[in-house]
Amino acid sequence: SDEWGNSNIDIQKKSIDESANIIKTPISVKHASKKAHLSSHQNFFNALEEEARLDITKENLWLKKDSFFPEIIIFCPEIEQQIKTIDKTIFTVAISILRDIERNQKKITDFNCSPESQTVSQKPKLKRRRMFTVDGERKFFTNHIKSLPSKYRMYFFEKENKIYIGYIGKHLPLQ
Structure with a gap:
């Protein structure tokens, strides 16, 4: 699929609410199948490093x-x-x-x-x-x-x- 070439992949998160209804929420998942994808996630990696320093x-x-x-x-x-x-x-x-x-x-x-x-x-x-x-x-x-x-x-x-x-x-x- 062409999506694998993207640095983010959109998916549907499914959950069940208190009334047993299925709730679909669109979310974007970080993805890295190419070296170039890593640089697009630099802010994410910086935040991880900052958390570790805490x-x-x-x-x-x-x-x-x-x-x-x-x-x-x-x-x-x-x-x-x-x-x-x-x-x-x-x-x-x-x-x-x-x-x-x-x-x-x-x-x-x-x-x-x-x-x-x-x-x-x-x-x-x-x-x-x-x-x-x-x-x-x-x-x-x-x-x-x-x-x-x-x-x-x-x-x-x-x-x-x-x-x-x-x-x-x-x-x-x-x-």
């Missing part, structure tokens, strides 16, 4: 969270302990997702997200497990990103153009 680690995230995430992402206090115990791979994927959102490279809805089921939302014991601190007040975090390895989840709460992260960890109990 050197976000489990050890420095909490102290530097406001400089790593100055605009959109806010970590709830509960995260401080969680990041110390989660697997490094899970941490790396979570930070990559959050940095993409912070840099406006992606929206949170670009990831595999869903709200909690009605069952979870209506059971006080299960609901309490999904309550995290936002501006000193406990809030129910129904939405979660499921794009992490090993069925890990990242619970978030949106408020005033900010995204609060309350939990990064194993799937919370459903019973």
Whole structure:
């Protein structure tokens, strides 16, 4: 196909919404089958290098969270302990997702997200497990990103153009 000669290829991303409707979203994927394609992606490679220089680690995230995430992402206090115990791979994927959102490279809805089921939302014991601190007040975090390895989840709460992260960890109990 002639498309393989292009440095970007347009494809359709298909996802399923809460009502089981198939949503088609056009996206452009970077492609490099020729040396010349690499130079057309130089800004992308520069951004990758810049991200690597940030050197976000489990050890420095909490102290530097406001400089790593100055605009959109806010970590709830509960995260401080969680990041110390989660697997490094899970941490790396979570930070990559959050940095993409912070840099406006992606929206949170670009990831595999869903709200909690009605069952979870209506059971006080299960609901309490999904309550995290936002501006000193406990809030129910129904939405979660499921794009992490090993069925890990990242619970978030949106408020005033900010995204609060309350939990990064194993799937919370459903019973």
